[in-house]
Amino acid sequence: MKHALLGLAVVVGTTIAFVSPVPGQDGAAPQGKGGGKGRGGFGRGGGRAPAEPAGPMGKLPDGHPDMQGFWTPPAITDIEPAPPRAGRGGAKAAPKAAPVNPALAATGFGGGGGGNRIIDPPDGKIPYKPEARAKQQDIVQNHMADEPELHCYQSGVPHSESNQFGLQILQTPGYFVELSEFMHTVRIIPTDNRPHIDSKIRLFQGDPVGHWEGDTLVVDTTNQNTKTWFDTSGNFKTEALHVTEKFIPQDKNTIVYEATMTDPDIYTQPWTAHWNIGRNRQTAMSDGHPYEQMEFGCIEGNTDLEHYTEDKGGKKPLVVGKKAN
Amino acid sequence: MRNRLFGFAIAAAVALCLASGPAEAQSKGQAFTASKTWNNQPDLQGIWQPAKAVDNLEKGGFIKDPSNGKIPYAADGAAKRAENAKNAKSADLVNRCNMPGTPRLMYMGYPFQIFQTDKYVAIVSEYSHTYRMVYLDGSPHLDFPGTWMGDSRGHWDGDSLATDVINFNDQTWLDKAGNHHSDELEVKERFTRTGPKTLLYEATLHDPKTFSKDWTIRVPMGLKTGPTARLMEHECQDLAFGK
Numbered sequence: 001m002k003h004a005l006l007g008l009a010v011v012v013g014t015t016i017a018f019v020s021p022v023p024g025q026d027g028a029a030p031q032g033k034g035g036g037k038g039r040g041g042f043g044r045g046g047g048r049a050p051a052e053p054a055g056p057m058g059k060l061p062d063g064h065p066d067m068q069g070f071w072t073p074p075a076i077t078d079i080e081p082a083p084p085r086a087g088r089g090g091a092k093a094a095p096k097a098a099p100v101n102p103a104l105a106a107t108g109f110g111g112g113g114g115g116n117r118i119i120d121p122p123d124g125k126i127p128y129k130p131e132a133r134a135k136q137q138d139i140v141q142n143h144m145a146d147e148p149e150l151h152c153y154q155s156g157v158p159h160s161e162s163n164q165f166g167l168q169i170l171q172t173p174g175y176f177v178e179l180s181e182f183m184h185t186v187r188i189i190p191t192d193n194r195p196h197i198d199s200k201i202r203l204f205q206g207d208p209v210g211h212w213e214g215d216t217l218v219v220d221t222t223n224q225n226t227k228t229w230f231d232t233s234g235n236f237k238t239e240a241l242h243v244t245e246k247f248i249p250q251d252k253n254t255i256v257y258e259a260t261m262t263d264p265d266i267y268t269q270p271w272t273a274h275w276n277i278g279r280n281r282q283t284a285m286s287d288g289h290p291y292e293q294m295e296f297g298c299i300e301g302n303t304d305l306e307h308y309t310e311d312k313g314g315k316k317p318l319v320v321g322k323k324a325n
Numbered sequence: 326m327r328n329r330l331f332g333f334a335i336a337a338a339v340a341l342c343l344a345s346g347p348a349e350a351q352s353k354g355q356a357f358t359a360s361k362t363w364n365n366q367p368d369l370q371g372i373w374q375p376a377k378a379v380d381n382l383e384k385g386g387f388i389k390d391p392s393n394g395k396i397p398y399a400a401d402g403a404a405k406r407a408e409n410a411k412n413a414k415s416a417d418l419v420n421r422c423n424m425p426g427t428p429r430l431m432y433m434g435y436p437f438q439i440f441q442t443d444k445y446v447a448i449v450s451e452y453s454h455t456y457r458m459v460y461l462d463g464s465p466h467l468d469f470p471g472t473w474m475g476d477s478r479g480h481w482d483g484d485s486l487a488t489d490v491i492n493f494n495d496q497t498w499l500d501k502a503g504n505h506h507s508d509e510l511e512v513k514e515r516f517t518r519t520g521p522k523t524l525l526y527e528a529t530l531h532d533p534k535t536f537s538k539d540w541t542i543r544v545p546m547g548l549k550t551g552p553t554a555r556l557m558e559h560e561c562q563d564l565a566f567g568k
Contacts, residue, residue: 061363068442152562154454168458170447172370172440173363179447179456186454188438194552203558205454227563290464295472299453299562300423 057215057249060171064191065215065249067176068169070280070291073257076162078233079117079273080125120260120272126235132266139234148228152298154185154204156228157221157243158259158273166280168293176210176217176247181293189219196222202239204228217247230273240265253279359484359518364443367484369516371439372554373524373546378434381502382542387432389527389543396504399537409503417498422561424455424473426497427490427512428528432544433500438556439516446479446486453561459488466491470508473497486516499530507534522548 058066118124128136139146148155155163165181178187186205193211199222201207206224210217221243229235241263248256255277262270282291359367379387388394398406409416419425425433435452446459459479466476466489475490490512498505510532517525524546531539560567 151567153560154558168445170440170442170445172442175440177440177447177449179449179458184454184456186449186456188449188556190555197553197555201557204560204563205558227567289467290460290462292460292467293458295424295474297424297473299421300418300473 054251054253057252062173064171064212064217066171067217067247067249067255068171070166070168070282070293071255071277072166072280073162073277074275075164076117076159076231076275079162079231079235080233117273117275118271119274121269126230127268127271129266129268136234136236139236144234146227147232149183149232152183152302153227154183155180156204156224156237157187157206157208158245158257158261159228159230160185160187160205161245161257161259161277162231162275165296166293176219179293181296183298184296189217191217196220199223202226206243208245215249219243219245219247221245238263238265250276253281357518357520357523362441364441366441366443366481367486367518368441369439369446369486369518369524370441371524372436372549372556373439374436374549375432375434375526375544375546379432379544380500382500382504383502387542387544388540390529390541391538397537397540399533399535402505402535405505406503409498409505411503413501413503417501417503418496419498419501420565422453422565424497425452426473426493426499427457427475427477428514428526428530428542429497429499430455430457430474431514431526431528431546432542435559436549436556449556451556451559453559459486470494475510475512482515484517486514488512488514488516490514505535506530506532509534519545522550524548 060066118126121127126136149163154160160167160178160180163180163182163185167178167180167185170177170179174190174192176189176191178189180186187208189208189210191210191212194209196209197207201223202225203223204225204227206221208219208221210219212218222241224237224239224241224243226237226239228237230237241261244260244262246256246258248258250256256274257277258272258274260270260272261267280291284291359369362368362370379385382388383395386394388396391397396402396406414420419429419433424430430450430452431437431448433452435450437448437450440447440449444460444462446461447456448459449456455474457474457477459477461479461481463480464478466478469476470492471494472492473494473496476492477488477490479486479488481487491510493506493508493510495506495508495510510530513529513531515525515527517527519525526544526546527541529539529541530536
């Protein structure tokens with residue numbers, strides 16, 4: 001199994017369209033499945049079925065919760081519920097459609113992970129102003145070449161907490177660090193509540209500033225650019241976006257993640273999305289080697305960097321199932 | 326080198342407090358004892374950067390051994406270096422935002438931040454958010470050749486972090502001057518605190534396919550300090566290929 005997995009990490013470098021633009025196909029992931037077959041699986045889609053009762057999260061010498069380790073967030077391809085949408089291949093997609101890419105699904109990563117993530121407003125939809133919803137629809141119809149992961153970009157916030165392949169958390173005095181396997185995405189979150197950087201500076205990952213409220217890590221993320229999405233379904237951002245995140249240690253194997261988005265330019269009200277980040281329960285690879293994240297050579301194998309532009313043929317909407325493999 | 330200059334510009338704009346020059350603090354004789362982490366390891370944590378980018382290892386006294394400061398290429402290694410240098414624009418894959426390999430990541434000029442826990446040392450570079458994980462858990466190397474950054478296993482040797490890095494491909498260079506290696510490269514590194522704001526980076530390169538003997542690089546690093554010190558973001562392919 002190990003070699004197959006290693007191979008996957010490499011293959012991803014050359015198969016850049018692996019899961020990305022497949023709106024409308026994200027059925028709920030199986031609960032607690034995949035532990036013996038691939039890398040993780042636990043926690044996908046909620047992690048509500050641990051094999052045994054998990055104790056509380058441990059503590060660090062500074063008294064804060066010890067959330068270190070390998071985690072498998074759900075791979076969210078559409079942060080909104082996925083009703084069929086014309087022209088998106090959604091008409092044929094049942095609510096619990098097959099995983100996006102069978103090869104990825106076999107690893108326990110990348111398949112499914114959608115469903116209703118938005119807990120406020122109660123209808124589960126992003127409260128776009130009408131013109132903003134029209135823009136999102138236009139992106140889906142006509143501008144999927146801008147899908148950020150096709151360009152091997154970092155995922156932005158909160159999508160860094162729901163991209164594929166999992167992440168590792170390290171904690172040191174004053175820092176909460178997330179290292180994702182996907183595109184070696186990094187979030188270095190200082191926990192000292194420092195002031196934000198100058199608002200003129202715009203970053204893919206934004207400027208995260210954290211502080212502890214009891215056992216909850218609260219992170220205020222600003223300064224994002226407009227090149228990342230909330231998912232792979234055209235849910236875009238403006239520079240006015242302000243994200244307030246909460247990492248709530250529910251038990252040893254579960255972090256409840258919550259993100260509230262405020263942007264009066266395009267939303268009629270703030271909205272909150274919520275999902276569980278489950279601990280990766282695969283502690284070893286098949287040869288007994290301790291579990292590790294692999295090198296992710298996205299850009300190294302991406303020969304299409306110059307081609308994913310609209311004037312080079314990228315304008316045509318990507319068709320579900322045609323780009324994978 | 327538009328990308329790198331851009332990265333520097335951002336770094337300079339935001340990280341206001343660059344440490345004093347690293348060379349200054351290679352103080353004479355007196356060994357510096359690093360403070361200890363939660364796990365009682367020598368504390369190497371912080372944001373480090375060479376005084377300036379090492380673009381050519383043979384210029385600037387960065388080669389400690391051999392004493393002539395030259396890379397001991399075997400056979401036609403020097404000719405290949407010259408050929409590389411001629412074609413650097415296309416042949417140096419850093420110009421395509423690829424991962425730069427080890428040891429180049431450490432001295433190519435971008436700051437990097439070290440995080441330590443009991444089993445892991447993460448070395449996170451600003452360059453294209455490339456990170457290395459050094460495993461301290463005693464695990465063996467993976468049987469998986471051909472990676473860009475290599476497979477780093479480490480241990481503490483006194484107050485130094487010592488690493489052993491293998492499983493490279495042969496596509497990365499050692500600097501902008503076209504200095505190169507094969508996929509048989511093995512790098513042994515040492516990270517040692519030498520003062521309150523200084524760290525010495527050393528790397529010994531073993532690659533019998535390319536070099537006639539092992540040789541050693543030494544690059545002093547300075548600490549970025551102050552409440553505003555942080556790694557900035559270098560989204561290389563956006564700078565190079567974005568619209």
